Amino acid sequence: MITVNSLPGRTIITEGKERLYFSGTSYLGIHKNIVFQEVLRDGFRQYGTGYSSSRSSNVQLAIYEEAETWLANFTHAPSALTFSSGYLAGQALIHHLDQSSQFLYAPQTHPALWRNEQDNSSGEYHRWVSHLEAKVGYNHREVIIVANSVDPLYARAHSFDWVAHLPDHIKITLVIDDSHGLGVLGERGEGIYATVKKLVPKNVSLVVVGSIGKALGVPGGVVLGDATLIQLLKKSPYFTAASPVVPAYLYAMLRAEKLYPVLFAQLRTNVLHFQSLIKENSIFRYFGTYPVFYSADQNLCDALSEKCVLSSFPYPNPDSDCITRVVISALHTQSDLDTLGQLFSEYVAVNH
Template sequence: MNEVVHIDHLPGRTLTVEGKEHLYFSGTSYLGMARNEAFQKHLLEGIRLYGSNYSSSRISNLKLQIFEESEAYLAQFTGAETALTMSSGFLTGQMVVRLLENKGRFLYAPRTHPALWRTQADFYDGSFNTWVATLPETIGTFPENDLILITNSLDPLLAQPYDFSWVAHLPASKSITLVVDDSHGFGVLGKEGAGIFSKLQPYTNIRLLVLSSLGKAFGIPGGVILGEKETIDQFKANPFFGGSSPVIPAYLYAFLQSKAIYQQERERLFQNIQLFTSHIAGLSIFDYFSRYPVYYTRQHQLCTYLKDNGVLISSFPYPSPQDDLITRVIISSLHTEEDIHTLAKLIEEFSS
């Protein structure tokens, strides 16, 4: 059974529980933006320019340039033709599936994020590689010509990378839309943190939509869709988009001003990953992959052992309270070398 810890402040590299400071190796703020003072400075500048919120629609007669500026940068950064921002990653996912719902037959990969579900029936806990291996045969049995494949770009819970070479072998006789949720890779993986879009773009036999939360690595409460202009324009014309609130402009301002900060923190993150991996490479309790800050373990008792020794990690049932525990150590750019050494020493003692 997982133990819930209640706190009254935002964690950084540490947090205080019942008067005692603990090291914190959890959460999805991989680049530490929520506690980055330089980023906060840009955010305060943005609030002075744009206020604390923008209470209007993106389709109103008043147009704030910061939306188009940030979307143009996101498209250029990732290599997409067009980008569209929304107020949350979850809303982004829901808009995509709702607007595609009557445009083809849906096929869900295992462990797809809830933001992309239409109902709970769209989730199942299976092997991604098995799904991929059986996909051509499965597709061949469907009478429908229009298919919509929904998948994550990786498994951030079990710390497993996904190979997308299979996309090149999808049948050209079908009209296929591939929707990829890159929320946990965007900002960390890919060239300069640009995520998976450019890796998938060469597959001309499919229509590609990559969507992502901006709230993980980038620290922005919002989401983004990357794809062809024709498709994105259709999303813009839908009441689902016109009726939703946009990203708070002050955050988009901070995002555009923080390009160098993101790259600096990304390098720090990789240094921390390399250091921690060097310590635990001889142990067999973790699943992980290169340059990614998540380390999954099936030994859930590690959470209690570390908490008793002043370290908090991620351990809770997911995606619902009725599901199995997911226990992970998550590194961020905020951690110091001493933090990493302390964590690694405790894990070595636990494993001995």
């Protein structure tokens, strides 16, 4: 375990030495972006450091609806509602939907969307999908299907083509956690909502939920869905009784509208460059232009630790095996990636 006194960017200072940092979930590097920091300071000056009130108060800040309109437009969703965290957004949604419906959880769904620990599901996503149509077909009441948009731990894409073939005799709600897709997936980082929406039959309602604190850099969460659902969630105690997102961050998000596509393009450039360096003898699993590269090699992290810090920790439990990954961000330079690529080539030449 590494303990530091400042948040890493493209590098990290450990034991008095600077090392390249390839970990974390700030895919666009917003947390270290000077432009974002400046507009965030402007936001703090206008709104203060927090908002100690309820969204149901008789005094309303316009920034919340402005930000939610932007998020809906950005993701191509009908409506959006923000919460102070992705976890709270997930719990608010799931408890609203938990009305004697049958829940079917995909493997590795985040605990933010569990009703209890019994909802934890393990196994392979594609195997779960192969049995899903039959499981749904046996039901005669509403079914809630819950899944992640992507597997960010093992760098695996999730196809949702199966949605078009779901049985049509019952009402189905499909809930997708897009925490690791918002800002990264899609043609411009808009996430998965629009892609899946094209596939859903009329009897399937699509809801996307997730953190906006990863690629988008805002400590908060969002639910994306139709206007009726959003209005019902606004009556939930998870919404009315909780403090909202710090408004200064939403202010910064709106002012960073033109910054996001620039960072998204840079991230893609970085990912493609790293892919070009490792494609000959890769021990990584990766897909598309997703910025996560998984390796089953348990020795890789230690072998490169003199110059690089990779993502490597036991998950989901402290006694689980370590999951080792390289996470690329928009902060990395071509030189950073060349260095990592060279270290990787040297390691492969000796160990594989």
